[in-house]
Amino acid sequence: MSESLTLDKPRSPRRPAARRNNFELYSWAFMRISGLALVILVLGHLFIMNILDGGVHRINFAFVAGRWSSPFWQFWDLAMLWLAQLHGGNGLRTIIDDYARKDTTRFWLKMLLYVAMAVILVLGTLVIFTFDPNITA
Amino acid sequence: MTAVAEPTNDTSQIPAPEGSVTITVKILRFNPEIDNEPHWESYDVPALPTDRVLNLLMNIKNYADGTLSFRRSCAHGICGSDAMQINGINRLACKVLVKDLLAKEGKQTTVTVAPIKGLPTMKDLYVDMEPFFEAFRAVKPYLIAYGNEPTNERYQSAADRERFDDTTKCILCACCTSSCPVYWADGSYFGPAAIVNAHRFIFDSRDEAAEERLDILNDTEGVWRCRTTFNCTDACPRGIQVTKAIQEVKRALLFKRT
Numbered sequence: 562m563s564e565s566l567t568l569d570k571p572r573s574p575r576r577p578a579a580r581r582n583n584f585e586l587y588s589w590a591f592m593r594i595s596g597l598a599l600v601i602l603v604l605g606h607l608f609i610m611n612i613l614d615g616g617v618h619r620i621n622f623a624f625v626a627g628r629w630s631s632p633f634w635q636f637w638d639l640a641m642l643w644l645a646q647l648h649g650g651n652g653l654r655t656i657i658d659d660y661a662r663k664d665t666t667r668f669w670l671k672m673l674l675y676v677a678m679a680v681i682l683v684l685g686t687l688v689i690f691t692f693d694p695n696i697t698a
Numbered sequence: 699m700t701a702v703a704e705p706t707n708d709t710s711q712i713p714a715p716e717g718s719v720t721i722t723v724k725i726l727r728f729n730p731e732i733d734n735e736p737h738w739e740s741y742d743v744p745a746l747p748t749d750r751v752l753n754l755l756m757n758i759k760n761y762a763d764g765t766l767s768f769r770r771s772c773a774h775g776i777c778g779s780d781a782m783q784i785n786g787i788n789r790l791a792c793k794v795l796v797k798d799l800l801a802k803e804g805k806q807t808t809v810t811v812a813p814i815k816g817l818p819t820m821k822d823l824y825v826d827m828e829p830f831f832e833a834f835r836a837v838k839p840y841l842i843a844y845g846n847e848p849t850n851e852r853y854q855s856a857a858d859r860e861r862f863d864d865t866t867k868c869i870l871c872a873c874c875t876s877s878c879p880v881y882w883a884d885g886s887y888f889g890p891a892a893i894v895n896a897h898r899f900i901f902d903s904r905d906e907a908a909e910e911r912l913d914i915l916n917d918t919e920g921v922w923r924c925r926t927t928f929n930c931t932d933a934c935p936r937g938i939q940v941t942k943a944i945q946e947v948k949r950a951l952l953f954k955r956t
Contacts, residue, residue, distance in 0.1 A: 576836050579913040585922040659883040
């Protein structure tokens with residue numbers, strides 16, 4: 562309130578000029594598309610893992626090794642990992658933008674989020690592609 | 699609301715016309731010179747079913763407590779001054795009738811009145827509208843046309859006028875913007891009202907700055923922050939389909955159909 566009284570030009574725009582980039586547009590569209598894809602990927606995953614052929618009781622090292630020997634399931638799991646991470650990460654980014662009250666809190670929460678996303682993405686991708694079914698315990 | 703009994707205020711001076719019932723009006727009062735935070739006060743007010751909530755407030759101000767502060771100007775739902783939260787919903791006090799708020803037969807009617815949220819409360823029901831108008835000005839809500847000015851009017855077909863008819867009805871009362879949860883959390887969001895007024899010019903065939911406004915609304919604080927909660931559409935006293943207007947701006951941005 563008090564600061565507006567000291568302005569030379571009280572009617573001059575107080576917002577920075579539009580940045581003319583489409584990042585928010587693409588992230589909005591990505592949320593819609595990845596959401597649809599995740600419905601199929603995640604529900605399919607849950608169905609195969611928990612309901613089909615005796616469900617969760619048949620899952621063991623050999624079962625996972627068998628699945629990952631096929632490029633189809635490698636791609637399925639990779640797509641699920643990347644889409645879920647980016648979808649969830651982008652959702653959390655908007656939540657942080659909404660609810661963080663200070664710019665420093667906002668910055669550090671986002672850094673924490675991005676580091677966590679990067680670690681999980683790299684680790685998950687690494688496991689899917691370098692998985693060795695003949696590993697010795 | 700707490701179980702602590704609020705001190706009742708002396709409202710015996712308010713004239714009670716024939717056929718009136720006494721209803722309790724709870725107002726969220728705040729005087730920045732005395733109070734640290736807002737508190738509820740109750741007033742027992744005689745009211746006719748045909749009275750508007752604004753009449754009750756005027757009676758309280760005129761006969762019980764002259765320090766009660768609120769905005770009101772035309773009192774006929776045109777100027778958009780008396781937006782407030784009535785029973786938890788953003789409404790114009792001059793457009794809400796007592797008969798629509800009455801409790802069931804034999805029960806005491808309580809009407810709660812609070813200032814609209816998301817804008818700083820200056821006193822009682824009266825808020826600082828400057829952040830709201832700042833967002834409004836930022837979307838350039840005026841005709842921008844380049845080239846030579848026509849000697850006659852700028853002609854427009856009835857169909858072209860119909861395209862943005864809904865958003866011309868806005869009276870800038872802030873009911874929609876102050877009902878938006880995204881706006882409550884982050885006041886730098888443009889808010890529904892600013893987007894409605896941008897929509898009014900973006901889809902006007904006589905205007906030539908649609909791209910400019912779309913660029914502004916494409917930014918971080920623009921339309922992409924909308925979560926389609928429809929609070930704005932529910933709140934609008936003019937019945938504007940606010941969320942639909944926001945979606946049309948999103949669609950124009952996605953497919954460049956203006």
